[in-house]
Amino acid sequence: MLVENWMSKTVVTVGQNESLLDAMRLLEQKAVSMLPVLEGEEVVGIVTDRDVKRALFSDVARPDIPELLFSMSRVKVREFMSRNPITVPFDFTVEETAEILLHNKISGAPVLDHDGKIVGIITQTDIFRALISMTGVGKRGIQFAFQLEDRPGSIREVCDVIRKYGGRMVSILSTYEGIQDGYRKVYIRSCDINKAKLSDIKAELKARAKVFYMVDHGDNRREIYE
Numbered sequence: 001m002l003v004e005n006w007m008s009k010t011v012v013t014v015g016q017n018e019s020l021l022d023a024m025r026l027l028e029q030k031a032v033s034m035l036p037v038l039e040g041e042e043v044v045g046i047v048t049d050r051d052v053k054r055a056l057f058s059d060v061a062r063p064d065i066p067e068l069l070f071s072m073s074r075v076k077v078r079e080f081m082s083r084n085p086i087t088v089p090f091d092f093t094v095e096e097t098a099e100i101l102l103h104n105k106i107s108g109a110p111v112l113d114h115d116g117k118i119v120g121i122i123t124q125t126d127i128f129r130a131l132i133s134m135t136g137v138g139k140r141g142i143q144f145a146f147q148l149e150d151r152p153g154s155i156r157e158v159c160d161v162i163r164k165y166g167g168r169m170v171s172i173l174s175t176y177e178g179i180q181d182g183y184r185k186v187y188i189r190s191c192d193i194n195k196a197k198l199s200d201i202k203a204e205l206k207a208r209a210k211v212f213y214m215v216d217h218g219d220n221r222r223e224i225y226e
Contacts, residue, residue: 003097004090006130007111007120013038014047016078023077024052034121036110037081041117043110045081054080087112090119094130097122136170140217141191147210150176150184154209159188161204167193185212195219 014023014035023035027049037045087110088097101109101124108123132138144162148154159169167190174186193201195216205211206225213224 001094001130001134002090003088003092003094003111003122004120006094006126007090007122008126009120011036011110011118011121013118014077015039016044016076016081018077020047020052020075020077020080023047027052032121033123034108036085036118036121037077038118043085043087043112043116043118045078045083046085046110047077047081051080051082085110088122089114094127094134098127101127134171135173135187136189137217139170139189139191141170141189142167142193142217143187143189143215144205145212145214146186146188146205147179147183147212148186150182155186155188157208158186158205161201161208162188162190162193164204165194165197165201167191167201 012026012030012032012035014026014037016037016039026035027033034046034048036043037047086100086104086106088100090111090113092100097109101107108121108126110118111120111122113119144158146158148158155172155174159172162169170189170191172186172188174184176184179185198216202211202214212226213222215222
């Protein structure tokens with residue numbers, strides 16, 4: 001899942017020599033939380049709603065509204081923007097981008113093409129949308145969580161049980177975090193399972209692997225076995 005497929009392609013930008021008042025109005029009118037700052041076609045900074053709030057409570061601001069707006073109209077974006085902004089290439093994966101946002105404790109980043117020109121914005125909200133799509137939670141269905149041996153065929157074995165009862169795989173995710181060597185955690189979401197046989201399914205799955213939990217989103221039923 002590449003960034004270019006999930007980013008916002010309509011980018012609202014501001015020039016570094018425009019006023020902070022202009023930036024504030026853009027943030028409000030376009031309902032965005034950040035503005036890439038451009039010098040020509042180069043991204044030279046980021047100004048956010050947080051930067052605007054910082055300016056409002058700085059020495060630049062005045063106690064009455066007319067004075068405050070007048071002061072902000074004279075202050076340039078470059079004086080309050082964050083320089084050397086974190087950016088991501090359009091062909092990065094969503095997972096790589098999520099790692100960058102988390103590591104740098106930022107809520108989003110400009111997306112650049114191979115020539116360094118801005119082509120989009122990727123935010124935490126976009127990452128959440130991708131995660132929802134990736135996990136298939138919108139299909140509801142039933143999710144099982146397993147501890148499986150880290151060997152070829154271990155996932156297929158539990159999937160075969162689910163298919164035996166009419167289940168279709170919606171998503172299969174796995175991780176090695178928080179698990180002992182030689183095993184991995186696997187999360188399988190499926191739909192169209194014959195719920196009349198759910199007890200039999202669970203018994204067969206538990207006979208083949210350690211099952212952590214089952215969540216039936218359709219009936220809002222949750223069973224935790226750990």
